[in-house]
Amino acid sequence: PAKTAGRKGAGPRMMPNMVIGKIGFGTTGLLALSGEGERQRLLGAALDAGITHFDTAPYYGYGEAEKILGRFIKGMRSRVTVTTKFGIRPPRLAGGGSVAGAVKRLVRHLAPLRKLLADQAGKMVQRGAFGAADAEESLEASLRALQTDHIDIYLLHEAGPGDTSDELLAFLEKKTEEGVIGRFGTGSEFARVAEIAATRPGFAGVLQFENSAT
Numbered sequence: 001p002a003k004t005a006g007r008k009g010a011g012p013r014m015m016p017n018m019v020i021g022k023i024g025f026g027t028t029g030l031l032a033l034s035g036e037g038e039r040q041r042l043l044g045a046a047l048d049a050g051i052t053h054f055d056t057a058p059y060y061g062y063g064e065a066e067k068i069l070g071r072f073i074k075g076m077r078s079r080v081t082v083t084t085k086f087g088i089r090p091p092r093l094a095g096g097g098s099v100a101g102a103v104k105r106l107v108r109h110l111a112p113l114r115k116l117l118a119d120q121a122g123k124m125v126q127r128g129a130f131g132a133a134d135a136e137e138s139l140e141a142s143l144r145a146l147q148t149d150h151i152d153i154y155l156l157h158e159a160g161p162g163d164t165s166d167e168l169l170a171f172l173e174k175k176t177e178e179g180v181i182g183r184f185g186t187g188s189e190f191a192r193v194a195e196i197a198a199t200r201p202g203f204a205g206v207l208q209f210e211n212s213a214t
Contacts, residue, residue, distance in 0.1 A: 018081065018152060018182050018183075019081075020053050020081050020152070020153070021050075021051060021052045021053040021081070023051055023053070024051065024053035024054060024055045024083070025043070025046040025051045025053070025054050025055065026055045026056075027054060027055065027056040027060055027061070027065040027066075027068070027069055028056075028057075028060040028061070028065065029061075030042070030043075030060070030061050030064075030065050030068050030069075031061040031062065031064055031065070031068075036068070036071075039068050040068075040071070040072055043068075043069070043072040044072070047079075047080070052079060052080050052081060053080065053081045053082075053083070054069055054073070054080060054081075054082050054083070055082075055083045055084075055208075056069050056082065056083070056084050056085075056146075057084055057085040057086075057088070057157055058084070058085070058086065058088070058089065058090050058138060058141065058142060058145075059085070059088040059089070059090050059125065059157065062090055062091060063090030063091070066084060066142055066145035066146050067145045067146075069082070069146060070145050070146040070147040070148070071147070073146065073147070073148070074147050077148055081152040081153070081182075082146060082148070082151060082152050082153070083151075083152065083153040083154075083155060083187075083208070084142045084146065084151055084153075084154060084155075085154070085155040085156070085157035085187055086129065086130075086134065086135050086138035086139065086142070086154070086155075086156065086157060087127070087128065087129050087130050087134070087138075087156050087157040087158060087159055087163065088125060088126070088127050088129070088157045088158060089125065089126040089127075089129055089138075090125065091125050127158065128163060130156060130159055130163040130164070130165070130168060131165075131167075131168065132165070132167045132168045132170070132171040135168060135171055135172065136171060139151070139154065139175065139180070139181075143180075149180070150179060150180055150181070150182065151180065151181050151182065152182040152183070153181075153182060153183050153184070153185070153206050154172070154175075154181045154182075154183075154184045155184065155185055155186055155187035155206065155208060156184075156185070156186045156187065156188070156203060157187055157188075158187070158188050158189075158192075159186055159188055159192070159196070159203075160188070160192045160195065160196065161192075161195055161196050161199045161200050164196070164200045164202075164203050169202045169203065172184045183205050183206050184203070184205060184206065185203060185204055185205045185206030185207055185208070186203050186204065186206070186207060186208070187207075187208035187209070188208075188209060189209060189210055190209040190210065193207045193208070193209050
């Protein structure tokens with residue numbers, strides 16, 4: 001699936017020489033592919049087709065999409081740009097195990113249960129994690145998963161104006177000044193990003209919304 005990131009004027013937060021392609025590759029469906037080799041080949045095909053921007057999130061692929069993308073971009077970080085997000089935490093099993101692993105093991109033998117398992121995992125997701133501490137924890141985890149030292153675009157995931165705060169803005173601005181984040185903004189449905197742009201412009205440096213390719 002392709003996505004575009006709507007961008008406002010460059011402003012002081014733009015990383016030097018950062019150019020975002022007009023078409024990006026969304027990684028939300030990577031776990032639907034049967035194995036690591038097939039996933040890496042698909043990402044490689046996107047790059048070969050001229051797509052150099054990849055969109056991911058901790059929530060995608062039951063928390064595995066960032067790791068898959070991280071393995072792909074290792075050694076070619078300067079050739080690609082990456083958007084990731086925070087605010088929706090992936091489901092975890094008791095003891096900290098990955099839901100993705102459990103789902104893959106079960107689905108391998110019980111394919112008809114795929115939808116049921118996915119629905120149950122969805123109920124275990126934690127939404128609304130938009131505190132400054134949440135953002136910091138998620139950022140550090142994303143950097144590890146993506147095997148990188150910076151995120152080109154960092155978005156509040158499915159947020160509205162009520163999820164924003166001055167403390168969060170200060171944290172994001174600090175990380176931008178440090179070069180850990182290139183730009184930050186909000187990725188949500190159009191009505192919510194429009195409201196954020198109107199009422200909390202500090203969080204509207206980048207606006208990503210559904211059907212943005214049209």
